[in-house]
Amino acid sequence: MIDVGASVQAIDTPALVVDLDAMERNIARMAAFAAAHGVHWRPHAKMHKSAALALQMMAAGAVGVCVQKTAEAEAMLAGGVGNIYISNEVVSLSKLQRVAQMAAALKAKNTSDRLAIAVDSAEGVQRLAEAIGRVAGDTRDVIDVFVEIDVGQGRCGVAPGPAAVALARQVAQHPQLRFKGLQAYHGGAQHRRRHAERQQAIAEVLRQVQATRALIEAAGLKVELVTGAGTGTMALEAASGVYGELQSGSFLFMDADYAANEADPARPAFEHALFVKTQVVSTSAAHAVCDAGHKSHAIDSGLPRVFRPDGGPALAYFNGGDEHGILRTAEPGQPLPALGDVLWLIPGHCDPTVNLHDHMVGVRGGLSAGRVERLLRVDARGALT
Structure with a gap:
């Protein structure tokens, strides 16, 4: 292992190296962008997988982190990160037990730290509620829950519209669960090379999200937050007035694939780090x-x-x-x-x-x-x- 203070020439190869100056400029640009648009940013920790970097971004203004795996959430929590969103479905009973334990531990701290999770099925909601109940009993609002809608990715997510309304209602029936809003992420749109193609994809996303939110609120439930977006389309979601939170993560390092996209003049110019x-x-x-x-x-x-x-x-x-x-x-x-x-x-x-x-x-x-x-x-x- 290389020593702190050593010259860059002393780093043995192959090694994964972060240009800290470039990375910190990326963080500053992201923080300024989110502030200018009045949106939260919750960068994906699945990208860097480092609790230290998560905390550094939170110190710069990020509200917390997204993760995709229960074990990633556990690693972030162990590293001192307390506001975590598992932006993925968890249905395994053993994993849900771990989710429930983390959620209950954060709830017991009586701070703003929270655990949140996405759902896209009635069975998933029922299993989550039962797991939380076994660990936290009758305690209310132990975990925030987002209903994920499939806005074009063709992966996880319930269909926008009435199916999402039904799922939101089911979440709201369980006192341990707090319906928070909608997860609406179009991963495929992030890597469409032409800016016009990304614009077209996100315009359709916005149509589906707005229609679904209107139906849920007409049913008497508050959609407190719409969360999603990635580095490739974040300027479009930020300017929409629909999204309140950006999940962009790759902006921190910027890989070769993102760099191949036609630039969006409304998005900050992030550097390779x-x-x-x-x-x-x-x-x-x-x-x-x-x-x-x-x-x-x-x-x-x-x-x-x-x-x-x-x-x-x-x-x-x-x-x-x-x-x-x-x-x-x-x-x-x-x-x-x-x-x-x-x-x-x-x-x-x-x-x-x-x-x-x-x-x-x-x-x-x-x-x-x-x-x-x-x-x-x-x-x-x-x-x-």
Whole structure:
């Protein structure tokens, strides 16, 4: 493990490195954006999986975190994060027992700290209520509950409209559960390359959310909050007047896939802040080989981009397997890197890349001449249950 204070050159490869200066500029831009639009921001901790980073963003104005797994919630809670939303369905009885224990513990603190969860089925609501009842008895409002509606992702969520109304009513029948509002997230829209395509998708989302909210409120239930949005579409949801909370998480690090989107001028320009440091370990006439393969970065959203902070010919990264990356020049006739040269990779998808590492190395002062300032533990690595 690298020591705090060491030069960036001393970081062994492959390693996951955070440019702290770029990351903190991203946080400041996100905080200013949310404040300017009068919305909360609750960034997804499933992206960075670090309680320390969650707390840093909360100190900057975030209201809490989203997670997707019960175990991620437990890791955040153990790290001192007290306002957690499991923006996913949980139906396993053993997991619901853990959810209930966390919710009851936060409720007992008698503070603003809360646990929230999403539901999309009558059976899921019933199981949740029974689990909370077994742990908390007749205590009221132990956990906040969002009804998730499928607004185009084609994954989880009840159909917008009457089905969502029925589910909200069921939630409200259980005194231990507090109906909070709607979860409306369109993940697929985040990665549509053209801004106009994202606009079109979110316009339809807004139509469905507004219609569903009107029906629920006509039934006598208050929709206190509509939550959702991601880094790719957050400016659209923020400007809508419909969403009160943004779940954008990737803005913190910005991966290569998000960078491939056509820019939205209404959204802040976020910088790349997450890199895999790698070294050239073999060369030939046609290519070079680095020591960062699939075990150091995820490839579900494409291969990483090569970043050269000190300049040099553009390089393209090709699949080299578990332990290696193949590097070729982007333009014919350009020189390849030499044996021992250090390169930096921008991962295609930050979330699963972070999950491959025990620690992230936080560097202050840039990738060329910076020094190690923090070692960030990936608290929720492997938190899959």
